[in-house]
Amino acid sequence: MSFASLGLIDPLLRNVQNLNYQTPTPVQAKAIPAVLSGKDVMAAAQTGTGKTAGFALPLLQRLVQYGPAVSSNRVRVLVLVPTRELAEQLLQSFIAYGKGLDLRFLAAYGGVSLNPQMMKLRKGVDVLVATPGRLLDLNRQNAVQFDQVQTLVLDEADRMLDLGFARELNAVFAALPAQRQTLLFSATFTDDIRGMAANILRSPINISVSPPNATASKIKQWVVTVDKKNKPDLFMHLVAENHWDHALVFVKTRNGVDYLAAMLDDAGYAVDTIHGDKPQPARLRALERFKKGEVQMLVATDVAARGLDIDDLPLVINVDLPIVAQDYVHRIGRTGRAGASGVAVSLVCADEAPQLAAIEALIRQTLPREEEPGFEAEHRVPQTSATGQIVKKPKKPKKPKVLQVATGAAQVPSKNTRSKPGSKPAAGPRKPTGKLAGGRGKRQP
Ligand code: AMP
Numbered sequence: 001m002s003f004a005s006l007g008l009i010d011p012l013l014r015n016v017q018n019l020n021y022q023t024p025t026p027v028q029a030k031a032i033p034a035v036l037s038g039k040d041v042m043a044a045a046q047t048g049t050g051k052t053a054g055f056a057l058p059l060l061q062r063l064v065q066y067g068p069a070v071s072s073n074r075v076r077v078l079v080l081v082p083t084r085e086l087a088e089q090l091l092q093s094f095i096a097y098g099k100g101l102d103l104r105f106l107a108a109y110g111g112v113s114l115n116p117q118m119m120k121l122r123k124g125v126d127v128l129v130a131t132p133g134r135l136l137d138l139n140r141q142n143a144v145q146f147d148q149v150q151t152l153v154l155d156e157a158d159r160m161l162d163l164g165f166a167r168e169l170n171a172v173f174a175a176l177p178a179q180r181q182t183l184l185f186s187a188t189f190t191d192d193i194r195g196m197a198a199n200i201l202r203s204p205i206n207i208s209v210s211p212p213n214a215t216a217s218k219i220k221q222w223v224v225t226v227d228k229k230n231k232p233d234l235f236m237h238l239v240a241e242n243h244w245d246h247a248l249v250f251v252k253t254r255n256g257v258d259y260l261a262a263m264l265d266d267a268g269y270a271v272d273t274i275h276g277d278k279p280q281p282a283r284l285r286a287l288e289r290f291k292k293g294e295v296q297m298l299v300a301t302d303v304a305a306r307g308l309d310i311d312d313l314p315l316v317i318n319v320d321l322p323i324v325a326q327d328y329v330h331r332i333g334r335t336g337r338a339g340a341s342g343v344a345v346s347l348v349c350a351d352e353a354p355q356l357a358a359i360e361a362l363i364r365q366t367l368p369r370e371e372e373p374g375f376e377a378e379h380r381v382p383q384t385s386a387t388g389q390i391v392k393k394p395k396k397p398k399k400p401k402v403l404q405v406a407t408g409a410a411q412v413p414s415k416n417t418r419s420k421p422g423s424k425p426a427a428g429p430r431k432p433t434g435k436l437a438g439g440r441g442k443r444q445p
Contacts, residue, residue, distance in 0.1 A: 003057075006032040009064065012057050015099050025050035027209040032058045038181055040204040042197050046187040046329065047156075049209055052093045055153055055183050060098045063126050067150055070104070070124035074148040079129040080172065082159040084109035084280055085287060090129045090155065103127065108144075110134045111280035118143040132160065132168035139175065146176050152200075157186040158193050158326060166192075173200055188326045188362075219332055221344045222368045223356065225381040228349040234375045235319050235347060236263055239297075244315055245269070248290075249299045250331050252320035260319060261299045274300040302327055318346035325358040350379035357384040 003016050003024055024032065027045045031054035034041050045051040059077050070076050081087050091107035098105065103126040108117045110133055117134075121143045128135075128144065138144045152173075154160065160169060182200050186193050197204070226234045238244065251257045254275045264271040272286035272295040290298040302322060316332050332344035346367070348356050360366050366384065371377070 001029055003028075003032075007036055008032065008057055009061055011064075011100050012061060012097065015097055016053070016057070018099075019096060021053070025054070025209075027051050027207065028054040028057075030207045030209070031055060034205040034207065035059060035181075035183060036061060037205075038062070040181060040201045041183045041207060042201055042204040043183070043185045043207040043209075044187070044189055045185055045207070045209050051185055052090060052155075053097060055155075055185070056090075056094050056097045059127070059151055059153070060094070060101060060103065062151070063103055064101055068148075070126050070148060072124050073121055073143060073145055074124045075121075075126070075128040075144055075146070076148055077127045077151045077153065078135075078146070078149050078172075078176075079127065079153040079155060080132055080135070080160065080169070081129060081155045082131065082163050082165065084111055084131060085274075085283065086156065087129045087131055088284060094127050094129070098127075105129075108134050108138060109280075110137075114138070114141070114143075124148075132165045132172060136168055136171055146172075149176050149180055151181040151183065152176060153183045153185070155185050157184050157196065158188045158190060159330065161190075161192050161196070162324060162326070166196075169196070187329055190326075219342045219344050221332065221346075222370055223346045223348045223381075224370050224372055224375075225377045226347050226349055226372070226375050227377045227379055228351060230375055231319055231347050231349065232260060232263060234372055235260065235317065236267060237372065237375065238317075238345070239264075239269075240267070244317070245296050246293070246313070247297055247315040247317050248313060248331075249297055249317045249319060250322070251299060251301060252323075254301060256320065257299045257301055261297075264297050264299070269296050271295060271297045271299060274298060276301060302331075314342055316342070316344045318344070321346055321348060321352045321355040321359065323355065325355065325362040328359045329363065348381055350377065350381050353382045353384060356381070360384050 001024055003013055003021070006024060006029065008016070027043065027049045028051075031041060031043060031045075031051070035055055035058035041055075043051065043054070045054070063076060067076060079090060081090060087107040087109045091105055094105045104120075104123065105127045106117065106120050106125040106129070108121075108128060108130040110131060114134075114137065117138060118141065121128075121138065130138075135144070139146070154169075160166075182202075182204075184193075184197055184201060184204070224234065224238070235249075239247075249260060251260055254277055257273050257275050261271050261273045272289055274283050274286050278286075286295065286298060289295040318328070318331060322328050322331060328346075332342070346356075356367070369381075
């Protein structure tokens, strides 16, 4: 199958060719004709499947072929996204796919000043990619009106609901023209998403390219069990042992992000961070530097988890498991994109057994477990089953035996030597040796 056989016009075919896309991905093969037909679409597609071109190419074509030119403070295609990063990324995709088409594009999101966005909206834009809160702000200021909206796209709809945008979304739906095309893309289909879809889609064409909630099959995934206090040391050990020098690293808290980033920095890696408290320009800069390879390790909280388009990322390391199982799917969706193979490693401690069980139930597989010699968990991680059960109750952790050696020093770290965010980690049962000392010369100039 070729892009030409899907009915795309020449300028779009040229742009696709220039991007070196040879054949449509499965979601593109299904979505492009569906969107071109003007019908509503509900698509179960993860990031990495090529879904962006699946809706952007046919929408660009419809913008060129139909409808009056956009008027001032109006928008013809409205794309709603959960995060600022995704908004920027989709804007870049629309610009690339729509090169030479004489259409206007804009991304509008919070955390940056309203004024430049208001100025750009004055002339009207053909495609506005926006986060829900900022869109409503702009609408309240009369900077954008919705009467010319011909298509609404909800990208990563599940994530928008997870982030608590339900109220904003309903306010936007209520303000849009009833006569419109609506496209809903989501990696997972919870009852909430289905409920929303039932409210806003009319006789949609359903597209599913991989079973909902399945993780990309080419991603090699496994779990390394470890005690919580030894996670930072194990992480650094695995990174050094395996020569992992380009990875997206997920940590639960902002403090944890800063802590690991400092360890990596000390060990000589070029590292940057993304988390919610970081100003937007700094977050985008970190992402850009990581994409370009100027940064080897990008340490992030879930803010970065969805929809970021990072090509050829071989490795995702979950130092902490996400609280919400779906986020695991989104996190590891960064690897194994468009057919490439990837690796996703998760460091799991006993406390995280329920999260692990929920993830395994969601992806319908039991993740293989490993232990790293020298980092064996004292607090065993209970067995889980792929139905989301914890098979055996965790044994009550035994009181660690304190073996007195000749010097009288204890071999097991005591409570008050355990690592805290912001302090150096306590020594694990075996301190990783050698490779990290003095760094590995990996820092980029
Ligand atoms: P997406 O799922 O839309 O974020 O796309 C994932 C990645 O696949 C992006 O880097 C796209 O540039 C790339 N891509 C999309 N469609 C194709 C295609 N037909 N052939 C090769 N790469 C593609």
